Amino acid sequence: MTRPLGAFASLDAGLGLQLDLVGELGVPTIHLHAPHQGGRSDESIAGYQAKLRDHNLKVSVLFAGFDGESYESIPIVKQSVGLAPKETRDERVVEFKEIADFAHKLSAPDISYTGKIIPVGMHLGFIEEDPNHPEFSALVEVTQELCDYCAQNNQAIHLETGQESADGLVTFLEAVNRPNLFVNFDPANMILYGSGDPMLALRKLGPYLQSVHCKDAIGSDQPGITWGKETPLGEGEVDFNEMLLILDELLYHGPLTIEREIPEDPERQKSEIQQAMNLLKSVTR
Numbered sequence: 001m002t003r004p005l006g007a008f009a010s011l012d013a014g015l016g017l018q019l020d021l022v023g024e025l026g027v028p029t030i031h032l033h034a035p036h037q038g039g040r041s042d043e044s045i046a047g048y049q050a051k052l053r054d055h056n057l058k059v060s061v062l063f064a065g066f067d068g069e070s071y072e073s074i075p076i077v078k079q080s081v082g083l084a085p086k087e088t089r090d091e092r093v094v095e096f097k098e099i100a101d102f103a104h105k106l107s108a109p110d111i112s113y114t115g116k117i118i119p120v121g122m123h124l125g126f127i128e129e130d131p132n133h134p135e136f137s138a139l140v141e142v143t144q145e146l147c148d149y150c151a152q153n154n155q156a157i158h159l160e161t162g163q164e165s166a167d168g169l170v171t172f173l174e175a176v177n178r179p180n181l182f183v184n185f186d187p188a189n190m191i192l193y194g195s196g197d198p199m200l201a202l203r204k205l206g207p208y209l210q211s212v213h214c215k216d217a218i219g220s221d222q223p224g225i226t227w228g229k230e231t232p233l234g235e236g237e238v239d240f241n242e243m244l245l246i247l248d249e250l251l252y253h254g255p256l257t258i259e260r261e262i263p264e265d266p267e268r269q270k271s272e273i274q275q276a277m278n279l280l281k282s283v284t285r
């Protein structure tokens, strides 16, 4: 099954490779990190669309990110990432809706990979795995609110995997119970956070799968306490041959979006994404 390749890209600061460098790679699709608040005005949309058309890039997911998020260590992720931290939840809900509307406005038929409204991806942060914990219910309610908001835009939400076990995430998805809530599967995150075997997780999350990150990592000797280490694709513990076989079984036809974060060295980042593209082409049947 041939699936288009993709890369994680950004329009301004934030995660992902700058758009001009992605354009040089010749990938047809991208996951796009949302621009900062000041870069999301209605007037900015036409300029972004022109830039994407110049590079022949179609957006398959727009990823929300928030000021103050830090991936410095697992405890700091718990305190700072997504909607899990209570202190910033309300303001981030407002900002998420602004980002969803930005994705909606960006979604010209020749800009959106599916031709439909571009979905919003996000890290929710650490989800409590005990459904009886009050924070579990609080996060379910806020996710329902975001799903219902996006539904008015005919838009889906893709939750990034990794910070919780696949079973914990399935319990959460079932509790939220919204038809426009899906999963962006990132095998390396499962390894980095020590949250379980990524291939078992992929099978469990299959019914919710709508997008994937191709990223690799080696696990920590203290799983769940300290980070594992992200590696170039093919040098970590993810078996991409097996991953593609499972994606075949799941009838996943969407893009294989390469994520490689080396913000301090964009040229190296670009070259490792190129190598990852070659690896994925070699294992694609």
Ligand code: MG
Binding pocket: 160, 186, 189, 213, 215, 259
């Ligand atoms: Mg990812």
